[in-house]
Amino acid sequence: MRATRKLITVNEELCNGCGNCVTGCAEGALAIIDGKAKLVNEVFCDGLGACLGECPTGALKVVEVEAEDFNPEAVAKHLTSQGRAVPDHMPDPASLRLDPKGVGGQGQSSRPAGGGCPSSRAMSLKSPCQQANVPASQSGGASNLTHWPIQLRLVPPTAPFLQNARLLLTADCVPPSFPDFNAKLLPGRVMLLGCPKFDDAQSYIDKLADILRENSIKDITVVQMEVPCCAGMTAIALRAAQAAGVNVPVETIVITRDGHTQPAGPGGLPRFAG
Numbered sequence: 001m002r003a004t005r006k007l008i009t010v011n012e013e014l015c016n017g018c019g020n021c022v023t024g025c026a027e028g029a030l031a032i033i034d035g036k037a038k039l040v041n042e043v044f045c046d047g048l049g050a051c052l053g054e055c056p057t058g059a060l061k062v063v064e065v066e067a068e069d070f071n072p073e074a075v076a077k078h079l080t081s082q083g084r085a086v087p088d089h090m091p092d093p094a095s096l097r098l099d100p101k102g103v104g105g106q107g108q109s110s111r112p113a114g115g116g117c118p119s120s121r122a123m124s125l126k127s128p129c130q131q132a133n134v135p136a137s138q139s140g141g142a143s144n145l146t147h148w149p150i151q152l153r154l155v156p157p158t159a160p161f162l163q164n165a166r167l168l169l170t171a172d173c174v175p176p177s178f179p180d181f182n183a184k185l186l187p188g189r190v191m192l193l194g195c196p197k198f199d200d201a202q203s204y205i206d207k208l209a210d211i212l213r214e215n216s217i218k219d220i221t222v223v224q225m226e227v228p229c230c231a232g233m234t235a236i237a238l239r240a241a242q243a244a245g246v247n248v249p250v251e252t253i254v255i256t257r258d259g260h261t262q263p264a265g266p267g268g269l270p271r272f273a274g
Contacts, residue, residue, distance in 0.1 A: 006047030007067050012036045014059035024054035027075045028084060043071040044078055048154055062203075144186035152194040153203065157210040164216050165190040169208070169237055170223040171230045178223075178255045185223060185253075196224075196232030208240035212248065219249040226256050 008029065017035040029044035030037050030051065037059065039045060047070065049062040076086050147161040152169070155162070168189035175181045175193075192211075194204055211217070220237050224230040234252045241248050254262035 002066055002068055004064055004066050005069070006049075006062050007042055007065050008039060008045050008047065008049065008051065009061050009063050009065075010037045010039065011059045011061065014057045015055075016057055016059075018056060020054040020056065021051045021060055024051045026050070028079050028082060029075075041074075041078070042067040043069065043074050046070045048156075050154065052153075144182055145191065147190060150191050150193045152192040152207055153199070155192060155207070155211070157207070157214040161190055162211055162215040162217070164218065166218045167192060167211075167220045168223065169194075169220055169233060171195060171225055171233050173225050173230070174223045174255050177225065177257065177259055178261075179259055181223075185221070189221065194233075196236060197229040201232055201236055204236045205240045205243060208236065209243040212240060212244035212246050217246070217248050219251070222250060222252045224252065224254060226254050226262055 010030075015036045017032055017037065019032050019037070021037050022030045022032060027044050027046060029040055029046075031040050032038075047062060049060075052060050052062070054060075079086050147159070149155055166189045168185060168191045170181075170185075170191060170193055172193050172195050178185075192208070196204070220241075222234045222237050224233040234250070237250050241250065256262055
């Protein structure tokens with residue numbers, strides 16, 4: 001079935017044929033052909049873009065196009081035919097009952113669709129009584145992270161852990177810079193992580209706007225570094241709320257390079273709330 005969805009595209013002028021994206025794609029959707037990375041079959045690509053970070057030249061991009069639906073059963077058959085291991089989140093090829101049209105995305109299976117790269121599969125990490133939007137006390141250095149994935153570009157807007165959540169939109173330099181990040185900022189919040197300098201800000205705005213439209217988000221806490229290039233995080237949150245047409249409280253916390261929170265000053269500089 002063809003529908004408009006997200007799919008990986010390759011800019012062959014930028015591609016240097018290094019092959020990093022091929023090994024970085026768990027579904028085997030990419031291959032080096034004639035010295036360039038190419039999409040083998042659109043039904044093998046889940047469109048989540050887990051391979052983007054593997055490309056050193058920026059040749060990969062996720063775009064919305066009309067394409068065949070992602071087919072995890074076809075992916076499992078494809079990987080098996082290449083002698084590659086089928087990830088745990090994929091169907092067992094031995095249990096599939098495909099029709100005679102086979103692996104090309106045309107065959108139908110009695111098993112429900114699902115799958116996707118394990119790095120982008122939405123899941124809760126805590127027990128049902130420890131919801132992502134409910135603070136939980138931790139001891140012995142246990143993590144307060146309650147969900148996966150955490151990269152903003154990989155989180156699907158329909159992920160269950162987003163409903164009625166308090167969002168923690170954080171620049172990726174913050175967690176290693178702020179020693180108390182896990183204990184003071186994560187409890188009771190759903191973390192979305194990204195870099196406003198090196199990543200596409202508009203794609204962040206679009207994704208966050210989709211999340212705000214799909215879910216009853218209570219508030220957004222933005223955490224960014226004191227360096228100027230990090231200031232875009234707050235702008236992303238505000239523009240996303242405007243694009244989604246929702247009135248959601250947005251608070252900003254600024255972390256200094258020596259690991260402290262920046263105090264409020266004249267003009268209402270952001271401060272640590274907590």
